Amino acid sequence: xxxxxxxxxxxxxxxxxxxxxxxxxxxxxxxxxxxxxxxxxxxxxxxxxxxxxxxxxxxxxxxxxxxxxxxxxxxxxxxxxxxxxxxxxxxxxxxxxxxxxxxxxxxxxxxxxxxxxxxxxxxxxxxxxxxxxxxxxxxxxxxxxxxxxxxxxxxxxxxxxxxxxxxxxxxxxxxxxxxxxx
Ligand SMILES: Cc1cc2nc3c(=O)[nH]c(=O)nc-3n(C[C@H](O)[C@H](O)[C@H](O)COP(=O)(O)O)c2cc1C
Numbered sequence: 001x002x003x004x005x006x007x008x009x010x011x012x013x014x015x016x017x018x019x020x021x022x023x024x025x026x027x028x029x030x031x032x033x034x035x036x037x038x039x040x041x042x043x044x045x046x047x048x049x050x051x052x053x054x055x056x057x058x059x060x061x062x063x064x065x066x067x068x069x070x071x072x073x074x075x076x077x078x079x080x081x082x083x084x085x086x087x088x089x090x091x092x093x094x095x096x097x098x099x100x101x102x103x104x105x106x107x108x109x110x111x112x113x114x115x116x117x118x119x120x121x122x123x124x125x126x127x128x129x130x131x132x133x134x135x136x137x138x139x140x141x142x143x144x145x146x147x148x149x150x151x152x153x154x155x156x157x158x159x160x161x162x163x164x165x166x167x168x169x170x171x172x173x174x175x176x177x178x179x180x181x182x
Contacts, residue, residue: 050180111146
């Protein structure tokens with residue numbers, strides 16, 4: 001089974017979740033985890049993969065936009081903030097622009113986001129809009145979109161990397177149930 005995980009991340013939390021999901025896929029899966037800027041550069045990335053997983057941070061209740069990405073640096077300067085920008089954070093496209101450039105495809109997909117731990121009606125959920133955008137491009141979600149939680153001024157909440165590994169394992173089971181070979 002071939003799985004590609006494409007992520008966007010300003011402060012590293014969504015990258016850590018992407019890496020934990022890949023850990024959870026297990027040793028029988030041929031997996032690649034790729035930052036969205038590198039994904040843009042590799043047009044062949046999603047060819048013939050059994051599952052495409054896309055994740056990004058929730059910003060302004062949805063997927064990031066150029067304006068929210070450029071505002072991210074302000075978060076690192078807030079009093080009490082332990083946040084640092086990832087290398088090249090905010091300089092390239094986000095998952096919104098990457099998905100828009102995908103064209104029509106077919107196949108299996110999954111979506112995840114990171115967001116603060118308050119009810120989704122207050123925080124918004126980037127993964128919902130990632131999932132909807134992907135379905136418009138002909139991709140079928142194998143599981144409902146998943147959210148992983150961060151502290152607004154710090155890193156992942158305790159237990160979130162473990163939850164992401166479990167999500168990875170559930171993805172493999174869903175893809176197998178859908179007919180792919182391991
Ligand atoms: C400009 C900006 C807007 C944000 N808006 C939201 C929001 O609407 N809802 C939310 O839950 N979190 C919001 N956040 C917090 C992000 O979701 C959090 O920083 C992100 O999940 C961390 O992931 P990353 O380290 O991969 O960037 C926002 C963060 C930034 C920088």
